Amino acid sequence: MKSLLKFITCGSVGNGKSTLFQQMLYDVKLLFSEQKNALEPDSIIGSGGGKIDCSVLSDVLMAEREQGISIDVAFRCFTTDQRSFAFLEIPSHEQYLKNITVSASFVDLVVIIVDATQGVLTQTRRDTRICTMMGIKHFVLVVNKMDLIHYDHYKFNEIKQDFLSFTANFNLESIRVIPVSATEGDNVTKQSEKTPWYDGLPILSYLETIKVNSDFIKDGFVMPVHVKPNHTFGGCYGHIESGDISVGDEIIALPSNEKAQVKGIFIKDNEYVNAVMGQSVMIQLDREVDVSRGCILVKDENFKLADMFTATILWMDETELVSGRNYLIKVGTKILTAMVMSIKYKIDLNTGNNISADRLLKNDMASCDIALSETMVFDKYENNKALGGFILIDRITNIVSACGVIDHSLRRSMNVVWQNTDITREIRSKQKGQKPLTLWFTGLSGSGKSTLANEVEKRLIAMGKHTMLLDGDNIRHGLNKNLGFKEVDRVENIRRIAEVSKLMNDAGIITITSFISPYNKDRNNAKEIIGNEFIEIYVSTPLEECEKRDVKGLYKKARAGEIPNFTGISSPFETPNNPDIEIDTSRYSIEKATDTIINQIMKYFRKPSRSVSLPKEVYPPTMGNNSDYSA
Template identity: 55%
Template sequence: MKGLLKFITCGSVDDGKSTLIGHILYDSKLLYADQEKALELDSKVGSRNGKIDYSLLLDGLMAEREQGITIDVAYRYFTTDNRSFIVADTPGHEEYTRNMAVGASFADLAVILIDASQGVLVQTRRHARICSLMGIKYFVFAVNKMDLVKYDKATFDKITDQINELKAELDLENVVIIPLSATEGDNVTVKSENIPWYDGKTLLDYLETVDIKSSDNEKGFYMPVQRVCRPDHTFRGFQGQIESGEISVGDEITTLPSNEKAKVKQILVVDRDSKTAKVGQPATITLDKEVDVSRGCVLTKDSEIGVYKKLKASLLWMDDNTLTEGTDYLVKLGTKTIPAIVTKIEYAVDVNTGEHIQKDELNKNEIALCDILLTEPIVVDKFDNHKTLGELILIDRVTNMTSACGVVEDTLEKADYGSHKASFKNGEVEARGDIFEEFYYDSASLNVLKYQPVNNTYSVGDTIPTSGESYNYPDSFDIIVLRDDVAVKVRDKKITDIIPVDKYEYSDVPVINGRGFEVKATSNEEIKNFLAEYKALEDPNDKDFFTKWLKFDTYRKVVFSVK
C-alpha cells in the first residue's frame, strides 16, 4: 500500500472540483448509509433534475450551497484499498485566492480542473502559478465536462497544447493530463467507454499509484526550535520537528543564530529515550553544554544553512489593503516571528502571460518579487534548498491578519552571527558581549535595529569600551550574563574577574545584564532572588520577569541611525 497522499483540487468557478471529489467518495463506497441517503434527498431539490449532486458532499456551508460555489477550504480524509488521502477542495473564485493558497501550502500534488468547453483560463494560470510557488511538484490537469463537448478528441488536444505551453512557462514537473466528466463518472474511478481514444489511467488509479518523492534532497540535519522545555533546573531540552536528515546521541550540532557547537546528550521521541531521531519526527534534544537557544533558533548539522538579514521573496499579496514599498510587517518564518520591512517591489508578475511588470505597489491577489529587510539576522535559506526555512508569511502588525504568503528566492547580507561577537573569556568560562550592541532608530522603516560594531574577545586585565553611540556604562560595574551563567567584574574600565554566576557575590557597584540593562538589585539577597527566579522560568524570555528586574534606559538609549 502506498503512503499518504496530500493533494489539492483547484480551478475556476464551477469547473467541478467539489463534484469530482464527491464522485470519488461515492464510487469508492466511502460514505455511511445515512450520508448516502441524505445526499440523494438533498440532490432532489437541486439543479440536477433529481440526479445525484456530488458537490453537496463537500460544499458544507449554507452560503456555498445557495451560491453553488466553494468558499472555504474543505478537507476530506479517506482511504481506498491502495492508499490513504487527505484532499483540500479549494475555492475557484478570485476573491477567495487566499483560501486556495492555504490549501496549496499543505499539498504534495495539485489536481487542476479545466472546463473542456472553455479551456485554460486566467484563473487556471493563477492557480498553477500559486501551486508552483508553494512548492508543489506534481500536477494533474483534469479536463472536465468532456460530456458537454461530446467527448471530442480535437477539443482535448487543443487544451493539451495550452497546458503544455503553461507547463513550459512555469517550468512545471511531473504533469499528467486526464480527460473526464465528474458528473457522469467518465475516467474518475473507472475507464470511460465514451473516451476510447484515451489510453491512460483514471484519476483515482493515478492518485493511488503516483510515487511522490519526498524532500530527502534537503542537505543535512536541521530542527527549528518550537519550545524550550525546562521543567526544573536539571533539565533543558529543545523541542521541535526534524525537517531534514537525522541526528544521534553523541553527534556535534551547531546552534543558529548563536553559532555555538555542542554534542547531543539525549534524544526523546514521544517522551521516550531514543538513540536517533529522523526527518518528520517530533523530538526533544538535550545538549552537553549551555547554549543560547530559544524559540525561533535552529539546531543543525552539515546543512550549510546560514543567518541573513535581507531576503528576496516571491509573495502572493492577499490583503485588501495595498502593499507599498517601505511598509513594515511581522515575518513568520519557521518558528521565528520578527519585524521586517518590504523595502522594494522588484517586479509584479502578470498571471496570464508571466510578464514582469514594474510596480511600486501591489494589490490583492497579485504576485511579485520583493526585497525584505529584517530587523535582525535570522536563520533562513532558499525555499529550493530547505523548504521549512524558505517559506514565510507577512502579518499585519495592527490587525494581526495574514497579508501575504511566499517563498524565499535568494538570501542577502549573510551575518556571521555569533562567530565573531564580542565576548568575555577566562579559561573555560565564556560569555557573550551583547552589552556592546548599538540600538538605532531607522526613520525610513520606523523600527529599532541592532548592530554589533565591537567584535573583540576580552579577558581578565583587558580594558573595555564603556561608552558607545547608544550606551554609556559606569567605570566600575558588574555584568551578569544570564544565558551563559557567567558574571564579569569591571573596575576602572578593566576586567578584574570572569567567573561562573554561582560564585558571584554582590559588590556594591551597579549591576547590568548581558544586554546592558540595569538589574534592579542592590544587595546580595536580591541578586540571589533574581538568579533563582530566572532559573525557574519555563520561558527564558518571560516579559514579567524582565519588567520586574530590569530597566532599559539607565545606561542605554536609542539613537537615530546614520547607516
Template identity: 60%
Template sequence: MKGLLKFITCGSVDDGKSTLIGHMLYDAKLLFADQEKALELESKVGSRAGEIDYSLLLDGLTAEREQGITIDVAYRYFTTEKRSFIVADTPGHEEYTRNMAVGASYADLAIILADATKGIVPQTKRHARICSLMGIKHFILAINKMDLVGFDQKRFQAIKDEFLQMTYQMNLDGIQVIPVSATNGDNITTHSTNTLWYKGPALLPYLEKIDTHTEEAQEEFILPIQRVSRPNHDFRGFQGQVAAGGIRIGDELMVLPSKEKANVTSILTTDQTTERAHYGKPVTIQLNREVDVSRGCVLTTSDQIHVTDMFTATLLWMDDTELIEGRNYLIKLGTLTLPGTVMSIKHKIDINTGKEIPSDRIFKNELITCDISLAEKAVFDTFAHNKTLGSFILIDRVSNTTSACGIIKYPLRRSTNVIWQETDVSQEIRAKQKQQTPLTIWFTGLSGSGKSTLANEVEKRLVTLGHHTMLLDGDNVRHGLNKDLGFKEGDRVENIRRIAEVAKLMNEAGLITIASFISPYQNDRQQANDIIGSKYIEIYVSTPLEECEKRDVKGLYQKARAGEIPNFTGISSPYEVPVQPHLTIDTSEYSIEEATELILKAVLEAVQT
C-alpha cells in the same frame, strides 16, 4: 500501503472541483451510510433537478450552496485500500485566491481543473503559478465537462498542449492530463468507455500509485524552536518540529543565530524518551550545557543556513490595498515574527507567460519579486533548500490581516558585507556629556493643525531649560534630504522612513529630536517607532479638518479643493488617526501656551526616566 498524500483541487470558478472530489468519494464508496443518505436527500432540493449534487459533500457553507461556488478551503480525509489522503478543495473565484494559496501551502500534488468548454483561463494560469510558487512539483490537469464537448479528442489535446506550454518553465517533476466528467463520473475512479482514445490512468488509481516523495530527510538537521520548556529548575528543553534531517543523542548541534555549539543529551517525542528523531517529528531536545536559545532560534548541523537581515523573495500579494515600496509589515518567518520592510519591487510576473514585467504598483493577486529588509538579523534558508525556513507571510501591522505569502529566493550579500562599525564614543557618553536622555518627539496631524508651531515652541522651551535639541520640519527637509520625493503614497512612505533614520542618528548624537510631519499612515508611524526605538513620543495634533481649512496659512487647502494639488492629505488622500499616541492635543481647544505645557510635561517625564 503507500504513504499519506496531501493534494489540492484548484482552478477557475465553476470548473467542477467540489463535484469532482464528491463524485470520487461517492463512487469509491468512501462515505458512511448516513452521509450518502444525507447527500441524496439534500440533492432533491438542490439545483440539479433531483439528481445527486456531489459538490454538497465539500461545499458546507450556506453561502457556498446558495451561490454554487466554493468560498473557504474544505479539507477531507479519506482512505482507500491502497492509500490515505487529505484533500484541500479550494475556491476558484479570484476574490478568494488567498484561501487557495493556503490550501496549496500544505499540498504535495495539485489537481488543476479546466472547463473543456472554456479551456485554460487566467485563473487556471494563476492557480498553476501559485502551486508552483508553493513548491508543488506534481500536477494533474483534469479537463472537466468533456461530456459537453462530446468527448472530443482534438479539444482535449488542444487544452493539454496549451497547459504544457504554459507550465514548461515551472521545473515540475510530473504532469498527468486526464479527460473527465465530474458530473457523470467519467475517468474518475475507472476508465470511461466514452474516451477509448485516452490510454492513461483514471484519476483515483493515479492518485493511489503516484510517488511525490521529495528528499526532505537530508543530512543536515534543522529544528526551528517554537518553545523553551522549563517545568522546573532541573529541566530545560527546546521544542519544535524537525524541518529536515535526523538527530541522535550525542550529536553536536549549532545554535543560530548565536553559533554556539552543544551536544544532545536527551530527545523526547511527546513524553517518551527516544534515541533519535527524524523529519516531521515534534520533539523536545536537551543539551549538555547552557546556551542562549529562545523562540525563533534554530538548532542545526548545517553550516549553509543564512543569518542576515535582507533577502530577495517572490510574493503573492493578497491585500485589497496596493503594495507600496518602503511599507513596513510584520514578517512571520519560521517560528520568528519581526518587523520587516519591502525595500524595492524588482518586477511582477505575468501569469500568462511567466515573463518579468517592470512595475512599481502591485495589486491584489499579483505575483512579484522584491527585496525585503528585516529589522534585525534572522535565521532563514532558501525555499528550494528548505520549505519551512524558506517561506513566510507578511502581516499588516494595523489590521493584523495576512497581506502576502512568499518564498525566499536568495539572501542579499550587501547585508552581510555592510557591518556596523562600533565607535569608542557611544550614545551613552554623548548623552552624559549633554546631561539629558535622547529621545524623539514625533508630531503628527493634518496640514494647518499646528504641528510646526507647537514643535517650535517646545524646542524653544527645552533649549531655555538647557537641553540640546534638533528640529526636523516636513517642509524644511523636503528642501534638501528629501528633495527627490513627491507626494504619492510611495514617496510619503520613503519620506517618513528617511526621517526616522535621521532622528535615530540625532538620538545617537545625544540630542532630543523634534520631528514635525503629517505622516498620515499608521504603518509608517509604527515603522518610525521601530527604527527609533523605545525613546519615541508620539504627539497627535488632532485639530479638526474644518479648523485646519479655516487657517489655511499656506493656501494649500484652497488649491487642493480646486484640484490643483493631487494626493493632499485630508482632501484627496486619507489621514489614519493614531491608535495609541502618547498625547492628543487639539489646538482649537488649547492655546499655544497651554498645549506647550502639556507636551513639555510628557517630554520631561520621559527625559527623567
C-alpha cells in the same frame, strides 16, 4: 504503513471539484451509510437536475447545494488499499486566494479542474502560478465535463497543449492531463470506454501510484526549535523538517554555532533511538547550548545567514504595500522586524510578465527586496520550505499581510558591520545634562505644527536645553529633495526623518520634528526606529479651520486640482490612535498652546547628573607638562 498523499483541488466556480471527488468516494464505497441514505433526497435541491449529485456531500452549506458552487473550504481524508489521502477543496473565488496560497505550502500535489467547454482560463493560470510559487512540483489537470463536448479528442488535445505550453518553464516534475466526466464517472476510478483514445490511468489510480517529495526522506537534518522546556532538562522541542536524527549524533545550534551530542529522543512520553522527517520530537542534548525559540538545529554547517534577501511575495492585505514600511516576518519559528526596501516588479499572474510597480494591492504577486532587523538562518524555498518560506504580519492589526518565498540573499548586507564606539548616548546625555527626546508634531497643513514646534524650541532653549528643529518644508530642500508626495515617497520621507531623529537623540539632543506624517503605520514605524524617546504630539486643528487659514494658498490650489495627493483633500490623514499629547490651535492661542505642551512634556525629562564617567581608554594621555587637551 501506507504513504500519505496531501493535495489540494483548484478550479473556477462550477467546474465540478466537489462532484469529482465525492463521485470518487461513491464509486469505491468509501461513503458512510448515512451519507448514502441522504444522497438521493439531498440531490433534489442540488444542481444535478434530478440525477445523483455527489457534490452535495462536500457542499455542506445549504447555499452551496442550491447554487451548485463551493463557498467554504472543505477538508477531506480517505484511505484506499494502496494509499492514504488528505485533501483540501478550495473555492476559487478571488477572496479565497489566501486559502489557496497557504494550503499549497503544505501539500505535494495539486489537482486543477477545468471545464471542457471553456478550457484554460485566467483563473487556471493564476492558480497554477501561485501553486508553483509555493513549491508544488506535481500537477494533475482534470478536463471535466467531457460529456458536454461529446468526448471530443481534438478539443481535449487543444486544452492539454494550452496548459503544457503555459507551464513549460515552471520546472515541474510531473504533469498529467486526464479527460473526465465526473457526473458520468468517466475516468474517475476506472477507465472509460467513451475515451478509447486516452491510454492513461483514471484519476484515483494515478493518485495512488504517483511518487512525490514527501515519500522520500530529504537529506540534511533540520529542526526549527519551537520551545525549550527548561534549563535543567537540556532539551529542545520541534518538528523535523528534513533528514533524520539518532542518539549520539552531533548537532549544531544556529545561529550560535554551538555543538552538542544528542542524548535522548522523545516522542510524547516514549523514548526512541532515532526520528525522521515529519515527526515532532523532543531532543535532549548532552550539554547546555545557546538555543531558544526561533533557533535551528542542524547536522551540517552549509546553511546561510543573511539580513537582506530577495523574495517573491503574494500581498493579501486590504491595505496597499509601499516600500519603506515595517512588518513582522516569521520564518520557521523565528519572528523578527522586517522592512520591504523596494518593490522590484509586479508579476502578471496570467502572462508571467514583469510589470513596474511602486505599490501592491490585494492579490498582487511581486518580487521584493526585504531587510531584517538581525541576521537569520535561511535556505532557498525549493530546498527547504521551513527555512525558505515566510509570512509578513502587520504590526498594528496582527493580521497576515503577505506570504512569500526566499529567492536568494543579498550578499552585500554581510559586508556592513555595526561599529561599537566608546562614547554612548548616555554619556552624551549626561554631558548636556538632559534626557534626549523626539517631539514628533503631526497634523494637517495649516494646523499650526511648525509655529508650535518653533515656539516650543524657543522655550526649551531658554531653559538651557540642547535642541534641533527638523521642519518638513526645510528638510525637502536638502536631505529629502529627491522625494515627491506619492505614498511611497511619503513613507520614505518619514523613515529618513526618524533615522535622523534617532541620530540626534544619540548625540544627546532633544529633536523637534514638524511633519504632516499622515499615516498611522509610518508614525508607528518612526516610533519603532526612535524607541521610548518618541513623543507623539497631535495638532488636531480641524480641516475647516486649516483651510480657512490657508497661509500658503495650498488648499485653494488643491481644491482646483492643481496639487495632486494633497493631505486632507485628495490624500488621507489618519488620525493618531493614542497620541501622547493633543492640542487644537483653533481653541487656544499659540502662547497658551505652547504653555500646555511645555507643561506636559516636562514629565518626560529626568535631568541626569552632569558628572560624566568616561571609559578609562577614552581619557586623553598626558602630553608632557601640559595638562590641557584640545581636539
